[in-house]
Amino acid sequence: MKISLPQLFAVGLTLLTAGFTIPTIAQAPAPPQGANPTAQQPGGNPPPPPRSFPAPTNLKVLPKNLSGQQVHEIMDGWEAALGGKCSTCHTANPNDIAPNGRPRLDFADDKKPEKATARLMFGMVEDINKNYIGKIDNSGVPVTCGTCHRGHLDPGPFVAPPEGHDHDHPAAPPAAGEKPSLPR
Ligand code: HEC
Numbered sequence: 001m002k003i004s005l006p007q008l009f010a011v012g013l014t015l016l017t018a019g020f021t022i023p024t025i026a027q028a029p030a031p032p033q034g035a036n037p038t039a040q041q042p043g044g045n046p047p048p049p050p051r052s053f054p055a056p057t058n059l060k061v062l063p064k065n066l067s068g069q070q071v072h073e074i075m076d077g078w079e080a081a082l083g084g085k086c087s088t089c090h091t092a093n094p095n096d097i098a099p100n101g102r103p104r105l106d107f108a109d110d111k112k113p114e115k116a117t118a119r120l121m122f123g124m125v126e127d128i129n130k131n132y133i134g135k136i137d138n139s140g141v142p143v144t145c146g147t148c149h150r151g152h153l154d155p156g157p158f159v160a161p162p163e164g165h166d167h168d169h170p171a172a173p174p175a176a177g178e179k180p181s182l183p184r
């Protein structure tokens with residue numbers, strides 16, 4: 001998938017946490033900082049330095065030249081927006097046990113349906129920002145995962161506040177036998 005510069009900015013604005021600078025992502029397609037060209041060769045991996053993340057090998061919707069660090073920052077943002085964990089979308093690998101005795105996650109694996117849904121959602125968010133929000137005279141605030149999810153995996157239905165809060169339609173006194181709406 002080809003991603004234009006404005007879309008890259010949308011990615012930067014929409015998904016990245018503070019500390020991730022848009023100029024870094026705008027430098028694409030220069031090789032991203034920290035990318036390890038040997039990381040994709042089986043058996044040829046040098047041990048990663050502390051606090052570094054291996055370059056991604058299976059990106060289908062994010063720009064393919066993102067570094068491991070950049071992907072990690074986007075993932076932190078998704079995790080927070082959905083109130084989930086990495087394991088919400090990523091499968092545990094029973095053959096890869098960490099020193100704490102728990103299986104490590106196989107981030108490149110595509111088995112979890114939530115991962116496929118997240119890819120679909122990412123495309124939707126890009127479409128909304130590019131083809132809808134970007135076409136109105138607005139404050140420049142893009143739609144993000146958090147716009148709908150608000151820290152929950154399944155955004156619940158919108159429940160309108162009680163009528164008394166709507167200034168155009170002052171609440172009528174409750175009819176006999178009807179409970180008054182509770183204040184919020
Ligand atoms: C809402 C679902 C979701 C959550 C939560 C999530 N991820 Fe992801 N992750 C994805 C998707 C989707 C991709 C693939 C993106 C693409 O295809 O461009 C991905 C890709 C990755 C990759 C790149 C794998 C590769 O080699 O291509 C890494 C690493 C990763 N995630 C780490 C994490 C970490 C760490 C967390 C927790 C902080 C996390 N993810 C939380 C959905 C999620």
Ligand code: HEC
Pocket residue numbers: 078082114115117118121122125143144145146147148149153154155
């Ligand atoms: C326009 C509103 C909206 C936006 C923006 C949005 N989502 Fe969603 N998302 C939904 C709705 C609605 C559902 C379905 C919830 C349900 O099934 O109850 C959903 C479902 C999901 C699910 C599946 C949850 C499950 O229970 O399996 C994942 C994963 C997800 N979204 C990830 C994302 C990610 C990642 C982003 C940002 C890239 C995003 N969403 C942006 C509205 C949105």
